[in-house]
Amino acid sequence: MFEFDQYLGFLAFLTIATIGFWLMIFLVSFIVPYWIGGSIMEMLKEKKEAKRKKREELNA
Template identity: 70%
Template sequence: MFEFDQYLGFLVIMTVMVIGFWLMIFLLTFVIPYWLGGSIIELIKEKKAAKKAQEN
């Protein structure tokens, strides 16, 4: 079947794939929405400040 070094290589590849999978899930469900939400809020604040400055 497998020799020991092949088994270790398989475990390393599977570990890297699993870490990559969970990192992708974390980025897609938390980091990217947080980043987009924050940037949208900042954009709205900048537009309000520009509008207020233009009125004065």
Template identity: 70%
Template sequence: MFEFDQYLGFLAFLAIFTLGFWLMIFLLMFVVPYWLVGNLVEIFKEKRAAKKAAKQSA
């Protein structure tokens, strides 16, 4: 059977593995899409502003 220090090591490994798993889920499901959508919105705003400026100067 496990000794107490081995049990603590196993619990530490399980905690770190679980935290890493949920961090990856959070990054892939929230942070990355939020970043991509924000960048796309900024690109569209810049293109719209450039088109508007070109139309006003012409």
């Protein structure tokens, strides 16, 4: 059915495909939400700081 070289190639393909699959699962479930959440928090901090500066300018 398979020669040994073809068998090794098939195993290499399965290994690479499996690693890619789990990497995508990891990125989509952990890294991307962490990145988006951090960006949103940073944006809110900047808006809050801008409001505070504007309020200080009006009071001063």
